Amino acid sequence: MKVAKFGGSSVASAEQIKKVCNIITADAERRLVVVSAPGKRCKEDEKTTDLLIALADQYLLKGSAEAELQKVIARYEDIAQNLNLGTDIIEEIRADLKARLAIDTNNPGLFMDSLKASGEDNNAKLIANYLQSLGIEAHYINPKEAGLLVSNEAGNAQVLPESYDNLYKLREKSGILIFPGFFGYSPEGTLVTFPRGGSDITGAILAAAVQADLYENFTDVDSVYVVNPNLVENPQEISELTYSEMRELSYAGFSVFHEEALAPAVRASIPVCIKNTNNPSAPGTKIIAKRQYALNPVVGIASDTGFLSIYVEKYLMNREIGFGRKLLQILEEEHVSYEHTPSGIDSISVILRANQLNAEKEMRLVERIKNELKVDKVEIERGLALIMIVGEAMHQTIGIAARAVSAIQRSNVNIEMINQGSSEVSMMFGVKEEGADKAVRSIYEEYFEKSYVEEALQNPYPVRS
Amino acid sequence: MKVAKFGGSSVASAEQIKKVCNIITADAERRLVVVSAPGKRCKEDEKTTDLLIALADQYLLKGSAEAELQKVIARYEDIAQNLNLGTDIIEEIRADLKARLAIDTNNPGLFMDSLKASGEDNNAKLIANYLQSLGIEAHYINPKEAGLLVSNEAGNAQVLPESYDNLYKLREKSGILIFPGFFGYSPEGTLVTFPRGGSDITGAILAAAVQADLYENFTDVDSVYVVNPNLVENPQEISELTYSEMRELSYAGFSVFHEEALAPAVRASIPVCIKNTNNPSAPGTKIIAKRQYALNPVVGIASDTGFLSIYVEKYLMNREIGFGRKLLQILEEEHVSYEHTPSGIDSISVILRANQLNAEKEMRLVERIKNELKVDKVEIERGLALIMIVGEAMHQTIGIAARAVSAIQRSNVNIEMINQGSSEVSMMFGVKEEGADKAVRSIYEEYFEKSYVEEALQNPYPVRS
CATH class of the missing domain: 3.40.1160.10 (Acetylglutamate kinase-like)
Structure with a gap:
C-alpha cells in the first residue's frame, strides 16, 4: 500500500x-x-x-x-x-x-x-x-x-x-x-x-x-x-x-x-x-533511512542567509565552569533560539537567526551578557550566511574538507566560521551574505562539475576503512 | 623597573x-x-x-x-x-x-x-x-x-x-x-x-x-x-x-x-x-598585548591528546529550545568541564578532557543524557587529539583554512572535527590521537618550511581590508 x-x-x-x-x-x-x-x-x-x-x-x-x-x-x-x-x-x-x-x-x-x-x-x-x-x-x-x-x-x-x-x-x-x-x-x-x-x-x-x-x-x-x-x-x-x-x-x-x-x-x-x-x-x-553511497561523498549543497553571530570574549573563559551554560540560559530566558556555538579558549560565538533580535532585544541581550557574565567583549555581527555541504559518506573521506575550503577560497570569499562535528552528515561554513552565492557555485563546481569520478580515480583520496 | x-x-x-x-x-x-x-x-x-x-x-x-x-x-x-x-x-x-x-x-x-x-x-x-x-x-x-x-x-x-x-x-x-x-x-x-x-x-x-x-x-x-x-x-x-x-x-x-x-x-x-x-x-x-603582524599569519602550532567527544543525536534537536543548555547543565551537575561543542542540526558533540570521566561517571552521564533529554543516540569516542593553529592575523587571510586542511590531508590523517569561530585567534582541528604528530609536522611544513614568504609573493592570497 x-x-x-x-x-x-x-x-x-x-x-x-x-x-x-x-x-x-x-x-x-x-x-x-x-x-x-x-x-x-x-x-x-x-x-x-x-x-x-x-x-x-x-x-x-x-x-x-x-x-x-x-x-x-x-x-x-x-x-x-x-x-x-x-x-x-x-x-x-x-x-x-x-x-x-x-x-x-x-x-x-x-x-x-x-x-x-x-x-x-x-x-x-x-x-x-x-x-x-x-x-x-x-x-x-x-x-x-x-x-x-x-x-x-x-x-x-x-x-x-x-x-x-x-x-x-x-x-x-x-x-x-x-x-x-x-x-x-x-x-x-x-x-x-x-x-x-x-x-x-x-x-x-x-x-x-x-x-x-x-x-x-x-x-x-x-x-x-x-x-x-x-x-x-x-x-x-x-x-x-x-x-x-x-x-x-x-x-x-x-x-x-x-x-x-x-x-x-x-x-x-x-x-x-x-x-x-x-x-x-x-x-x-x-x-x-539508509542508502548506497555513490563515489561522490557529497549529496547536496545548500545555503541560507539571515544569521548573526554574538561573539563573546572573556579571559580564562574555559576555566570558568558553567560559563557556556549561563550564556545559553540568558538566551533561553530571552526566548532566543540559537544554531551553533563555535568556541575558542577565551571566546565563544553564538550563531542564530537574525530575525529574532530587534534593536531593543539586541541591546538588552548585550547588556545582560556584559553584566551577568562579566565578559571582556561582546560583539554582534549581522549579515552572516551559512553554507551546508551534506553527505553521509563525507566523514569517512579524507580530504573532503580540503576540497570544500579550497573551493570557497577560489571564489574569493573569506570563511568566517567552520563547524564540523565528530560524526556528522554535514560540514558547515559561515560566510558573509554577499559572498554566499559565489561560494556555493564554486563548491558545486568542485563536487559536481569537475567530473569528480574521473578525478577521484586519477588522484584517489584515501577512504577510511 | x-x-x-x-x-x-x-x-x-x-x-x-x-x-x-x-x-x-x-x-x-x-x-x-x-x-x-x-x-x-x-x-x-x-x-x-x-x-x-x-x-x-x-x-x-x-x-x-x-x-x-x-x-x-x-x-x-x-x-x-x-x-x-x-x-x-x-x-x-x-x-x-x-x-x-x-x-x-x-x-x-x-x-x-x-x-x-x-x-x-x-x-x-x-x-x-x-x-x-x-x-x-x-x-x-x-x-x-x-x-x-x-x-x-x-x-x-x-x-x-x-x-x-x-x-x-x-x-x-x-x-x-x-x-x-x-x-x-x-x-x-x-x-x-x-x-x-x-x-x-x-x-x-x-x-x-x-x-x-x-x-x-x-x-x-x-x-x-x-x-x-x-x-x-x-x-x-x-x-x-x-x-x-x-x-x-x-x-x-x-x-x-x-x-x-x-x-x-x-x-x-x-x-x-x-x-x-x-x-x-x-x-x-x-x-x-599587540604585535606587528609578519607576512606569515600563523605564529604557532600546538597539539594535545587526551580528549574525548560525547556525540548526541536527536531528531529535530535544533527546534528544541533549551536543549543545549540542558545538556551543559547535566555536565555541570556532574562537575565535568567541557572544551567545545560543535553541532549539526540534529546532533551536538561535546569535546572534553577524557581524564574527567571514569567508567562509572561515563555510564551515569550517558544514562542521564539518554533519560533526561530523550535523545536518539549517545556515543562516546575516546582517543581524540586537538590541534591548534594560532595567529591573530589568520582570520583576515583568505585561504588559510584551505592550506591547513590540505596539510592535514597530505599527512593522511582524517579530520574528525573543525572548530573555527567568527573572529578568533586560532583554528582548531580534532584528529585521532595516533595521527596528531604526523598532522602537526605536515602543518609545520606548510607554514614554516615551504618558504611561506616566497610562495605567498608568487601566489598571493588576498587579504581582507
Whole structure:
C-alpha cells in the first residue's frame, strides 16, 4: 500500500486533477491519497486557501462576505465543469461553506481554522466524486470519522498518539481513499489545522499509520536538486537521500517541502519519494533511512542567509565552569533560539537567526551578557550566511574538507566560521551574505562539475576503512 | 623597573646562581627578582621541593625525619660552599626548617604548605646573601612584611586585591630585592601556596603591582618555538606573541610555563619576555598585548591528546529550545568541564578532557543524557587529539583554512572535527590521537618550511581590508 500526497499546484485545475487521477489509477498500490486545496493555476493566480482566508477575514469584520464566498465557489465550479461533474457536488460545497460560516465567531482562531481547512476538505470530496464519475471505487474520508486526533491549538495542531491505531483501520477499506490534508480534530471534536506544510504532515501521519510501503509526495519538480536551481543552471538531480541528509539540506534553504512535516514518516521508517505530477515517469528523489553511497561523498549543497553571530570574549573563559551554560540560559530566558556555538579558549560565538533580535532585544541581550557574565567583549555581527555541504559518506573521506575550503577560497570569499562535528552528515561554513552565492557555485563546481569520478580515480583520496 | 623571575633550573646550583646574579647586575632596571626553590641539576637529580614534600610526609607519619631534613640542608650547603658563603646562612636555614617542623601538624595542608614554601623562601635568603657577599646592595623580602595577601586555600591561594597597593611600595626600596616565589599569607597570617606555576604567579603579581616596564621570565630555553621541539627538529623561534596567542598555544600542550600564571601581568598589560638563563643574550620571546603582524599569519602550532567527544543525536534537536543548555547543565551537575561543542542540526558533540570521566561517571552521564533529554543516540569516542593553529592575523587571510586542511590531508590523517569561530585567534582541528604528530609536522611544513614568504609573493592570497 502506498500513500500519495498531491500538493496545491497538482490539484489546481481540472487538467491537473486528471493527471492526478491518471497517476492514482496507474498503480493499484496507490490506495490512500492526500490532497491539498486547489493552488495557483499560473503565477498570477490566487490559492484557494488565500481566498478562504479573505472570506473568513471579511466575514469576521462585516458579518457577511457574499463576493468572497462566490469567488471560492467559482474555483470549484470551474474545476467541476471541466471534469464534467454534475452540479450536486457544487451545491454540497456551497452548503458546507455556509455551515462553516454559521459557526460561532467568538473564537476567531477556530473559525479561521474551519474555513481554511474547507479548501482541502471540499477538494477531497470533489476528487472522490470525479473518480466515481469514471466508474472507479473511490471514497472521500472524513478525518473526524477516521480518527485523526490532534491537540487543540488553532493553526499548530500536533498529532495525538492514538490517531495511529485509529487510522490503521483505513487499510481494511476497499477502493481508493481520498483524504483531505491539513487538519484533524481535537478529542472534543473541534477542527484544528496543522502548522506550515499541513498536507505533507497529514500524508506522513497516514503513511506511518497504515505502515505504507512508500509515501509518495507529488509536487511540481522532477526531483530534489543538489543545489538551488536559481543559483546553478540545470543542476544535477538527487536520486537518493537519507532522512538525515534531507533534514540538513532543508535546514539551510532547501524549500522543496517543509521537512519537519516528514517527521511521522521518518520515525516510522517509511520511505518517501518526491515526484512530479507533471512528469510522473521521472524517477524522482527517494528519501530513505539508509542508502548506497555513490563515489561522490557529497549529496547536496545548500545555503541560507539571515544569521548573526554574538561573539563573546572573556579571559580564562574555559576555566570558568558553567560559563557556556549561563550564556545559553540568558538566551533561553530571552526566548532566543540559537544554531551553533563555535568556541575558542577565551571566546565563544553564538550563531542564530537574525530575525529574532530587534534593536531593543539586541541591546538588552548585550547588556545582560556584559553584566551577568562579566565578559571582556561582546560583539554582534549581522549579515552572516551559512553554507551546508551534506553527505553521509563525507566523514569517512579524507580530504573532503580540503576540497570544500579550497573551493570557497577560489571564489574569493573569506570563511568566517567552520563547524564540523565528530560524526556528522554535514560540514558547515559561515560566510558573509554577499559572498554566499559565489561560494556555493564554486563548491558545486568542485563536487559536481569537475567530473569528480574521473578525478577521484586519477588522484584517489584515501577512504577510511 | 623590571621584574625578573628565575625558575628552578636557573637557581639549582652555585654555578647557575652565579649566572643569575650576572644577569641581574647586567641591567640596573632588574630590581625586583623572584626566585624558585633549587631545581634539578641534571636529569636524574631531585628538586628541592620534592625533598621538602618527602620531609613533610615522613614527619607527619613518624613525628621525626632527620635523614630527610639533612638531605634538604645538604642542597643549600652545597650551593653555599660553592658560592664561598659563610656558615651563618646554613644555620639560618636549618633553624628556619626546624621552626617550620615545630608548628601544629593538626592541619596537614598548612603544615605541608609551610614546608614546601621554605624551598623558595630559603633560596631567596641565600641568593640575597650571595649578592651582599659580592658587595651589592641586595635585600631578601619577606612576602608577609611586603603584604602579599592571598585567600586561605592550602595549595590553591588566590591573590587578594589589596596586595597590589601593598606591593607597589616595593618601588621605594633601594637595592636589588630578592622575593621568594610560590606563596603568600592569608589576612590571618597563615602561609598559603599558589597552585601550579606558583613562582610564575608571584612574578606576575609583582610585575603588575609595581607597574613594571617588563616582566622577564627566565627559564632554560632560548625562546618559545612555533611547534613542539620534540616533534620537529630545530623549529623556528617565536620572537613576538600576543597574550591571546600565548594562551591558545599553551592550552594545547605548549609547556614553557603555565600560562594562567601570567594572568595578573596580562590584566595589567605588562609585557612579558621569556628568556634563557643559560643564554641571556638570545632575544627570547616577547609576549605583549599587540604585535606587528609578519607576512606569515600563523605564529604557532600546538597539539594535545587526551580528549574525548560525547556525540548526541536527536531528531529535530535544533527546534528544541533549551536543549543545549540542558545538556551543559547535566555536565555541570556532574562537575565535568567541557572544551567545545560543535553541532549539526540534529546532533551536538561535546569535546572534553577524557581524564574527567571514569567508567562509572561515563555510564551515569550517558544514562542521564539518554533519560533526561530523550535523545536518539549517545556515543562516546575516546582517543581524540586537538590541534591548534594560532595567529591573530589568520582570520583576515583568505585561504588559510584551505592550506591547513590540505596539510592535514597530505599527512593522511582524517579530520574528525573543525572548530573555527567568527573572529578568533586560532583554528582548531580534532584528529585521532595516533595521527596528531604526523598532522602537526605536515602543518609545520606548510607554514614554516615551504618558504611561506616566497610562495605567498608568487601566489598571493588576498587579504581582507
